[in-house]
Amino acid sequence: MAIELVKKDYLFGRGWKSWTPILLLLPGFGLYLIIAVGPSLATAVYSFTDATGIKGAPVNWIGFDNYDEFLFRGLASRDNIAALQRTLIFSVLVTGIQFSLGLALALLLNQKLKGKIFFRTLFFLPVILGAVIQGLMWKLFLLPNGGPVSEIFGLFGIESEFLGGQPTEAFLWVIAVQIWANVGITMVIFLAGMATIDEDLYEAARIDGAGGWDLFKSITWPQLTPAINTNFLLNIIGSLQAWQLFLVLIGYRPGTQVLGYEIFAQGFGQTGGVSAAFRQGFAAAASVVLFFIVLVLGLSANWFVTRRERKYLG
């Protein structure tokens, strides 16, 4: 039945020997199914149950109850909708600013400048340090009393509690740190894109008398299409799912958390462990809601970039 798994033109032996690729593929692919694909699909199944966080507890089928509660029921649902809105605001601001800033930095560093490797390395550095170190560095830098940012703000007469201040203020600081931490990725992807643009195009346009802005508009921007698409999609999808910095910078605070953090808090408490109080079914339903948002925004972004690609690259 499954004898035909290997193609006819397989080179490395006949008979049982032709099974070797399948046998060697199985461990890696099997692990992928068990750890990634299976659980991803099972999230939808769990979202219809009242599963908790302890082993062997009875799990009941409760239909659309979790969704109903998440979206429509009482005060708690209003918090959930607020978290959902915050997720969207977070994503739009992070995507917009990180994309523009990354492009600006890449344009600056794509010139013949001394020390550009140093700047590139510096701006990229936070990416490899990870959320914990990024967060702790900024917690210190944003120290409310006598910290550097606080002193500078003080010069302008602004007093601020930064991460410990009003929810909206703390939320905006998390956005700032998120962009600070990840703009390096956007920048290097743009730089890699710029490196593929043929220098002759600029030369020819200059002979025709094109100025800087003309060059950007009619050569750099269209030629950069693949990098633009990648960055746009990566930023949208990444920012919708990112919440680690919330955990490190401000913890679980009412009025600040995004959907990803809400899922974690509902499904695992805030400190981890094993508990009957964990609402894993409910968290699974919230995950499915987040998935649909990622799907809808990801697909719209994809539609948008493909249309743009057709316009520029034919």
Add this chain to the structure above:
Amino acid sequence: MTAQTIEQETPVIEEPGKRFPWGKVISYAVLVIFSILYIGPLFMLVNASFKTLADFFKDPISPVSSINFDNYSSAWERANFSRYMLNSLVYTVAATTIFVVTSVFVAFPIARGLVKGAGALLTLYVVALFLPPALIPQFQLILNLGLYNTRIGYIFLFVVNPIGMIILVNYIKSIPRELDESAAVDGCGYFRFVWSVILPLIRPAVATVTVLHAIGIWNEIILPTIYLTSEDFYPITRGLIVFEGQYGSDWPGLAAAVLMLMLPMLVLFIVLQRFIIGGLTSGAVKG
């Protein structure tokens, strides 16, 4: 800003000394100002790590006059950082090794189309990039396998990486097929061919994938929070957060701890920068 920038990409040939390079000056000014946002927090961290607690509370930002490493040794003693560091190392090395070794044998047949449905298999890896992390069912799986709060269970979570797989597949596609044919004619077996001919040839891609995957595990904070409750099993990320919870107001100690745990990554990054940046941008600009 943009206008000057582009103009400078390849300076137009002109008589020397004809024009003051405003574009370059403005570019430098912007870059230097932006750099402060990156050097500042790092400098603050280093500076604070050399202060005594009393000095820090009196004035957190004045530069230290003398360097002493007391905070480093006391932070190291107060928390079990050597244990955390060893744990992180074990998790990272074990999971990355399993991932890379198993993945090469998935990537090769997919790239060559050796097996039926190779295209569908690849799609399955691409789709995963859009799926939300499967936290809940994964937790139930680990819990019911009895692997909760164990080293094995924690490593198990990190043995797959769809992006890494896609990088490997794309790279293998660039290796000429003639190689397969001549090896087969010479009577080389499949395993030996992939292991001792293909693997050395795809070393750059393997290096990239290894580094990216290892960084991801080393920096992970959510999964250790969920899966590891015994302090003995903490990786450094979780150890740092717990240390912060206990000694949160002792910024000099915390700064010293952060710096000590940052150092390995910093060294690794400077040595392997090419692979890291190469990996993140590979495929991103080809469309």
